[in-house]
Structures are given as C-alpha cells and as structure tokens.
Amino acid sequence: MIxxxxxxxxxxxxxxxxxxxxxxxxxxxxxxxxxxxNGSGKxxxxxxxxxxxxxxxxxxxxxxxxxxxxxxxxxxxxxxxxYLNGWMRAEDIIAFFEDFYEDFNRIKAENMxxxxxxxxxxxxxxxxxGTKEKVQLILIMSRSAELYLLDEPIGGVDPAxxxxxxxxxxxNYKENASVIISTHLIADIEQVLDDIVFISKGExxxxxxxxxxxxxxxxxVDGLFREVFKC
Amino acid sequence: MLGKLxxxxxxxxGRTFLPMYGALLILTIFTKMALTIGAPDFFTDDxxxxxxxxxxxxxxxxxxxxxxxxxxxxxxxxxxxxxxxNLFTDEGYLMFSLPVKTWELILSKLLVGLMWSVVCxxxxxxxxxxxxxxxxxxMEVVQDINMAYTDFNxxxxxxxxxxxxxxxxxxxxxxxxxxxxxxxxxxxxQLFNQHRVLASFGAYIVITIVLQIIVSIIxxxxxxxANLDILFSGIDGIKAAQWFINGTTLINLALCVMFYFCTxxxxxxxxxxx
Numbered sequence: 001m002i003x004x005x006x007x008x009x010x011x012x013x014x015x016x017x018x019x020x021x022x023x024x025x026x027x028x029x030x031x032x033x034x035x036x037x038n039g040s041g042k043x044x045x046x047x048x049x050x051x052x053x054x055x056x057x058x059x060x061x062x063x064x065x066x067x068x069x070x071x072x073x074x075x076x077x078x079x080x081x082x083y084l085n086g087w088m089r090a091e092d093i094i095a096f097f098e099d100f101y102e103d104f105n106r107i108k109a110e111n112m113x114x115x116x117x118x119x120x121x122x123x124x125x126x127x128x129x130g131t132k133e134k135v136q137l138i139l140i141m142s143r144s145a146e147l148y149l150l151d152e153p154i155g156g157v158d159p160a161x162x163x164x165x166x167x168x169x170x171x172n173y174k175e176n177a178s179v180i181i182s183t184h185l186i187a188d189i190e191q192v193l194d195d196i197v198f199i200s201k202g203e204x205x206x207x208x209x210x211x212x213x214x215x216x217x218x219x220x221v222d223g224l225f226r227e228v229f230k231c
Numbered sequence: 232m233l234g235k236l237x238x239x240x241x242x243x244x245g246r247t248f249l250p251m252y253g254a255l256l257i258l259t260i261f262t263k264m265a266l267t268i269g270a271p272d273f274f275t276d277d278x279x280x281x282x283x284x285x286x287x288x289x290x291x292x293x294x295x296x297x298x299x300x301x302x303x304x305x306x307x308x309x310x311x312x313x314x315x316x317n318l319f320t321d322e323g324y325l326m327f328s329l330p331v332k333t334w335e336l337i338l339s340k341l342l343v344g345l346m347w348s349v350v351c352x353x354x355x356x357x358x359x360x361x362x363x364x365x366x367x368x369x370m371e372v373v374q375d376i377n378m379a380y381t382d383f384n385x386x387x388x389x390x391x392x393x394x395x396x397x398x399x400x401x402x403x404x405x406x407x408x409x410x411x412x413x414x415x416x417x418x419x420x421q422l423f424n425q426h427r428v429l430a431s432f433g434a435y436i437v438i439t440i441v442l443q444i445i446v447s448i449i450x451x452x453x454x455x456x457a458n459l460d461i462l463f464s465g466i467d468g469i470k471a472a473q474w475f476i477n478g479t480t481l482i483n484l485a486l487c488v489m490f491y492f493c494t495x496x497x498x499x500x501x502x503x504x505x
Contacts, residue, residue, distance in 0.1 A: 013503065014424065047504075050328050054500050072330040079324035087246070099235045100329045 001028045003147050003178045004049060008058030011044055018044040020202045021058070026178055028146070031170065031192055033221070034182040036199035037229050042182040043080055045199070046149045049180075050077040062147060073102065076145035080152050082132045086125035090118060090135055097139050109142035112168065116161065130157045137165055141172045148179040154188060166192050187222040196221055198228060232331045236339035241346075243317070244309055248347055251305060252354050255298050259358040262291045266362070299355065306351045310344040310410060315417050319427075323504045333498050337414065337491065344410050387469045397473060401480045408483040411490035412438060418497040427505075442486075 004026040011019040019041045026032055034042050047053040048060050051067030062071035084093055090113060097104045113120055116134055124132055133156045140148065150169070154162045170192050173179055183189055196213065198206040205228070210221055217224055269284030318326055318336065326336060383391040416438060420431025 052324065052327050052502060052504060054502070069330045069332055072328055075328075077324075077328045079321075079328075081321050081324065083321045083324040085243070085322060096239060099239070100232070100331070 001176070002026065003028045004060070004062055004180070006045075006048075006058070006060045009045075009048065009055055009060050010057040011041075011048060011053060012056045018202055019048070022202075022204055024197060024204055024207065026147075026180065028176045028178050030194045031179045031181065032195045032197060033186065033189060033193040034180055034197050034199060035184065035186055035221070035225055036182075037184065040199045041202040042199060043151055044202075046077065046151050046180065046182055049147075049149055050075060052077075074146040076101075076140045076143045076148045078137060078140045078148075078150040078153055080155075082129070082136060084124050084132060084136060087123065089121050089123050091120040093124070093135070093139065094120070097142070101143050103144045104139075105142050105144065108172070109138055112138040112142065116164065130161070133157055134161060134165070137168070141168050144174055144177075146174070146177045148173060148177065150179065150181045152183055153181060154183065154185060159188075162188055186225050187220075190221045193221065198225070200229065232329075233335045233339060236331060236335055237342060240313070240339050240343040244313060244343060244347060247305065247309055248350070251298070251302050252350075255302060255354055255358055258291070258295055258298050259361050262295050263362055263364070265291045267365075299358075302351055302354070306347050309347065311413055311417070313344070314340050314414055315428075315431075318498075319417065319421055319504065321504075323502075327502060327504070333495055337494055337498070341407070341410055341414070345407065348406060387467070389469070394469070394473070394476075397476045397480070401476050401483075404480050404483045404487065408487045408490065411487050411494065415490040415493045418494045421497060421503060422501055424503075 002025050004024075006022050006024045009019055009022040010017070022041075022045065034045065036042050044053065048055055049062060049067065051072055059066060062075055065071050088096075094106060094109050097109075098106050110120065113135070116138070118127075118131060118135060118138075124135065127135065133153075137150075137153055140150070148169070153169070154165055157165060166189060169179060169181070181189060181193070190210070193210050195207070195209050197204060208216075213219065213221055213224055219227070265284075265287050269288050316322060317340075380391050383389075383394075413435065416435035417431045419434035420427045420429075423430040
C-alpha cells in the first residue's frame, strides 16, 4: 500500500527550480529519512505533500488524493519553524488541535507535556525555542495520523530530549502509518530509519532501505551521506 | 469547520478588543460623572464652570477622544493584522495545514472583522447615549422619530424604512468590499519574493487609483452618452437618490466578488509562505 506518491513533481519559484521531476513512492508502515544538504528541496517536498505549496508541474498524492481538506485531515505536518501564537498557553493550543483534528488525542499530549516537564498553563512566549519545538512536536505526534511529515524535528532540542522525541516518534505511530523525517542530523536518527531518500539540488539521487546500505556499502547512512555529498 | 474557525478567531481577537471596550465604558461613565458634577448644564446652556472643573473636564474629554480614536484605529489594524499575520507569516504554516477549505479561512476572518466593526459602532452609540443621558427626554425622541416617518411618507409616498434599509445595505456591502480589498492587496503582495508588505501597500494603492479612474470615467461618460434629463425628468429626487444608493451597492457587490476570488485564487494556487 502506497501512502504518498509523486509523479514528475516539479516546483519552481520564478526562475529558481526547487524540485525537478521527482518520482517517488512511499509505502505505509515505514520510517523514511529524507536526507540532503541545506537547500536541496527537502522542505519544498514536504510543503507540497502538506498542500502548503502547489506543484508547478506533475502531481503529488496522499493516499491517492491530491492535497486538500481530506489529505490534511490524515497528514500530521511539523513545520520547520515554530508557528504557534506567542500569547497562547500550551493548553489553548491543545484545545485548538482537539477542535480541528479528529484524530488528536488530548491525553497523550498532556502526558507527554508532563514527561518533558512542560507546564500546560505556561504561555508559549515565555518558553525557550527548544521548549516550543518540543510542544509543537508533542502536538503533531499526539495525532494518530496516517502520514507524519516532520521537517527538521530535532534541530533545536538538546541531545537528551532528542532521544525522547525519537522514541516518541517510533512508539506513537500506527502500524499502517508512515513517517517522513527530513534532516541533516543523520547520525542522531539513523537507528530509527527503515528507508532513506537522498535528495540533492531538487533531484532524488538515491532511494534505498537502510539494511541495503549497510550490506552493499558496508557503511552507516551517515557515512554514506558524507561520502555522497562531500563538498 | 467554519464555526470552529470563527470561534478561535473571536478568541484570538477578543483579547485585544474586550479590554478596550471596557476602558471605553469606564471612561464614558467617568466623563459622565465629571459632566454631571462639574457642568450639569453642559448640553443645554453655555458652559459656565469653575477652573478646576474645567481642567478635569478637559482631561477626561481628551482621554475620551483618544480612546475612541484608538478603538477605531485598532479595529482597522486588527482586521489587517489578523489576516496577514495569521495566514501569511509563520502562523500560516499551522492555518494552511488545518483540514479546512480556503474559503472558510477567508470567510471566518471576514465575518469576525465585520463583527468587530459593527460592535465598535454599537459601543460608540452606547457611549454617546450614556454621555448625553438626561439631557433629552425619551418621549420627545420617540415623537420626533414618528414625525419623521409620517413626514417622509406624506412627502414621498413611501416608508422611510425602505430608504434606511437600502442605506444600511449599501454601507454593509461597502464595508465588506473595503475589507476584501485589503485581503486581496495582502494576497497580491505575497506573489512577490521580497518586500511583500511593501508590495501589498503598492497593490492597494494601484487598485484604489484604477477604481477611481474607472468611476471618474463613468461619471463623465454617462451624462455625455445618455441624456439624463429625459431619464430623470419624470423621476423625483428621492427616486434618484435610490438609484444612486442601490447602484453603489451593486458596484460594490461586484467588487466584493472580484476581490474575494482574487484572494482565494492566490491562496489556493500561489501560496508561498516565507
């Protein structure tokens, strides 16, 4: 079963081509690392999948449908930036998510906040950047979506919290759901990945399972990445 | 989903407006008290008050005018700021990944903006009513209104309600079209890669100028092409006024549709959050 499929997907901003002729199929039940250097088109790809951008050419489908209300209800997207309103309290934003996403589990969110020692009645503007990112990730992972699109989920948090977050990601998704994680911090997330997609200058250069890489190249994903994208 | 968007929009904007309405009410009551004590004949006679009362009155009046101005400006600013900030800055990442239709996003913002504009007007009316309370008798006011209705009826052979309703409709539609013009301008600004706020201002100014030119041309061309004297010869003044009011409403309605679809098209096809 395919959850996400891209056919000849192209996105350009004016003259700048961000993604060029991307063809990829993401099956259900996998954790996929979308790996590439800065500016390689990772975020653009995830935004296209979320429906924040419209393709210039080609198409992208989630569970067979072009991004819209229906697909947004089953994809859980973590943006690269903190998008939460400063004046809101953590509990306000929980109420917000509960209102708009039917698959949102309030108890799960409250438990995770407690485990990370975040007070639900704190205002978001009083929180540090890392804490805000944690709150955002908690909200995203408290949904039982069919596709999680995580754009740089661990960039701003400390290593101890990284482990907790990765653990949250792998324990919180349904069996038939898939998780796409875009990052360049490969060593940190390598152990949770099933598949990898290497992306460079808007083109997909390699898709493979992590096991295959270890067998074929006798290297870790991180090692291969450093070799492929050597400057 | 429209209801939920509406609810959260009211929540997000109410925290700005409710304290301001509170401040206006408190200040109104304070001004009224100062008036009653310091210048009981303010509304009827020439003001003859002592210097202390004059200073206090001066201060409260100045404050009162400042709060009213602030309230009107804030209403305008919040309408713009909620649309721009909530949809086209970082917050847009959240709003556009919600499972809602684009028209629901636009309409929820529009309705809440319109609601606060109406509430703002109502608050001003209430405030002025409180201030002038006691300086007139309700009986007389009701009698005057009845008089106006009967006078109007005998003079023009129609109910005043019709004209009032048409005027109200005209004002409502033109309010909507000015809000939608702002939305469309902000959206057009998003088409640029840089200086988007500046581009939005530019779009607003250009659209306004173009509309002005079109209106001017129509105003000049119509009397030249059609002989209005014949058209209006059998029509009395009130009919002409009705023509004018309803014509304005219709033109604004057409503009509303244009601005709305421009906004929706950009948001659906050319969304490009920074």
